[in-house]
Amino acid sequence: MSNRILLVEDDLALGQQVVDTLSQAGFDPHWVQDGDAARGLNPDDYRVIVLDLMLPGTYGMDLLKRYRTKSEVPVLILSARDDTADKIRGLKLGADDYVTKPFFPEELVARIQACVRRPNLVGTKRIVVGAIQIDLERREVTTSDGTLSLTPVEFEILALLARRKGSAVTRDALVDAALDTAHDRSRRTLDVHISRLRGKLRSDAAQLETVWGIGYRLSEGS
Amino acid sequence: MSNRILLVEDDLALGQQVVDTLSQAGFDPHWVQDGDAARGLNPDDYRVIVLDLMLPGTYGMDLLKRYRTKSEVPVLILSARDDTADKIRGLKLGADDYVTKPFFPEELVARIQACVRRPNLVGTKRIVVGAIQIDLERREVTTSDGTLSLTPVEFEILALLARRKGSAVTRDALVDAALDTAHDRSRRTLDVHISRLRGKLRSDAAQLETVWGIGYRLSEGS
DNA sequence: TCCCGGCGTTAAGACTCGCGTAAGGTTCGA
DNA sequence: TCGAACCTTACGCGAGTCTTAACGCCGGGA
8 A cells, every 4th residue: 555645734835844744754645725625535545634624615624524434544633723622522523633733744744653553454445244245445235135236325324334333323424424415414315315225235124223313323133 | 352541640630630531431540650560561451551751760761662562552642741852752652642731631531532443443432330331332232131222311321320330420410411401300200211221221220229319320230 | 409217305194212291109218 | 107209100292213205306328
């Protein structure tokens, strides 16, 4: 795997500085200035993501949430304000580290290396939950009834449930991950997709449990 | 594996504060005041190690190096000085994070959780009280009778009691945590939920004791 | 350009399930 | 023994969920 790092930073001077430092440290930085541009990128293409919280366009927190639901990639937050509440919120959302400006580029590099070094056990692009096998790269799902074809939304829902396999996943998280943003969470759209998903899962549908008042959970059958 | 955390900290006030916060967050802190005492411990017995760099006896950096050569356990550094050179040195030596005093306990907890989250997404955030095991992520409870499904309110009640395991919890606190606010505390709603909870706990119901005039307590059975 | 199939969304009715309340019984402490 | 605090059961309402059906958008193909 490459040493590619995604840097989301709108400050031109700072961004250039970080890019230079990362390059010298042997990384392959990929710099995006705009939050909306970062939305479309696939987090799994990168080793680490360095994210500035104060962005024009999409807010940094939204990006973080988005990345977290989609992938396991370590995310390191960069922020102007040394605000503890913000810090805690970021870390709770799944960020792996938090650096406040101003910082020395060397510190950032050291922290990135600390992220990378961590045992990344979940490198596989294939998740197995009971009788359900999900190939994230081929976007293919196999059950005990054979291979089945899912729509994009259905696949995203199942993929997120599989990544968090065994644990209950909030309705909100599922909506964030699978449906276009700016959705009215009160609508019953998600239910419909879940319903169709269950229909396709057929004999393995029992693995997709509903957690009342919370959301859903994908459990191993046995 | 348990949620045991090793805290190496010589400052008595700060140490106690951290221990309290960690306990409330569902961890099982193990506090050592002396660096030399920490030398002999096996790092693999702990989920995370929180290490103060300014210690009497063995220097913190030495301990860090020692742990790193022995084990893969995440180490989180605590330091009085906000010295970048020190920070970089620590992170290069393999520390997973670096927090400078003064800090808010909540921040430390959030950072610890960020460390813990990585290796295995399943099985973390788990509280064991006697025969009752509570998986906060899966929202699942296992007793000696097997897995049982709780309603949201019942789960919140049990979770709060488990977090404060062994100590009495006020009725008000339980109502705040589990029930919709703006409720009439004088009513017998909480009793009903407790009753239902006991019914589901079956043979382990004895662990959920009534503290007369105060509230309830979840105790280890044996 | 028009048609058609796939897909996401909305709407609506039926249904399940959790929650709060009431009411009567029981236990505890003084 | 008395009263307050607590336990338990039963029941109805309403929130949350499931399912079916239909609408609208967008793409490819004729």
